[in-house]
Amino acid sequence: MLVSRLTINVARKSLRTEADTFEKCQGGPFPENAAHECCGFDKMELRVNQAPYKGAALAGTIDLGDLTVNRLGFGAMRLCGDSAWGRPRDREHTNRVLHRAVELGVNFIDTADSYGPEANETMISQALYPYPPGLVIATKGGLVRPNRRSWVENGRPDHLRRAIEGSLQRLRLERIDLYQLHAPDPNVPFAESVGALADLRRSGKIHQIGLSNVTVAQLEVARSITPIVSVQNPYNLRNRTSEDVLAACERLGIAFLPWYPLGGKRGLKALKIKQVASRRGLTHAALSLAWLLAKSPVMLPIPGTRSIDHLEDNVRAAALKLAPEDFDDLE
């Protein structure tokens, strides 16, 4: 890939509309004088593709209630240490990954208080605050981490109330744009957990509510209590166990965020993906994401990576259009 390096000094106050900013950042070759108006970060080094490259906006947009984001997001979990535990060894690199995501038009970042735990949210605010206009940070609560190997549900209303205060503080926000219940707690009536989030929404701490790791029946229970704008469940080329939830999201016109969208390393090695990828000269990851985007208009993939090269590869998927025979072969 042909890349040039520019050092830019960015004036935060000169931020333009996101669309304008995005055009300038992505419409290569990069005009040097435009760099000063891009992206809102002080003194940072940009790697700019020479080829015309429009980034995440090419995936189109999706509405999360009254919020509109580009339909290719970024999952920040991998920026922690292994097993989503601890802080990254190289904080500067983490900052660069997050900055690069925003430069590439990603305006939806998924995190959770249990990633780190807590460290992931802090990394995001340290890298990106004050946030560029239009950036939606979606966090989650309802899981706790007694140690590196454990993820334990805690959907008690008092825990969720405390959890959101922590997230607000770490993200340096007065209101969370999208707060997702990370998982139903088998020891707490689901309606109580959702009811607590509905109360927090009424009090102004949450703008929109999402769910994660739920069934269609749980989605319906939640919707009877409060508006739900998204569901985040595992889904990728190899794991389609949430097909019924995806169909429900389509019916309801709410976003479906497939987690583990690349199927991790194992998914990337699936034979049929390999065959279509090699036929089209694409990486397996870009092909997997293009398939997800083509699969449903409510799909909002949130691939995760610590690598800038992988991030760029993933965002490239936003521009890919699968031929019908490719899509059929991947079904």
Ligand SMILES: NC(=O)c1ccc[n+]([C@@H]2O[C@H](COP(=O)([O-])OP(=O)(O)OC[C@H]3O[C@@H](n4cnc5c(N)ncnc54)[C@H](OP(=O)(O)O)[C@@H]3O)[C@@H](O)[C@H]2O)c1
């Ligand atoms: N709601 C939930 O319960 C839940 C659970 C898990 C995850 N999530 C969310 O979903 C997001 C994504 O899930 P995930 O990170 O587990 O899975 P993923 O995005 O499917 O896969 C990430 C893995 O793929 C690699 N990768 C990424 N881009 C690549 C590329 N272009 N080429 C080759 N390898 C690539 C990454 O390694 P490198 O770092 O080396 O690129 C990493 O090992 C998370 O960040 C998190 O926000 C939610």
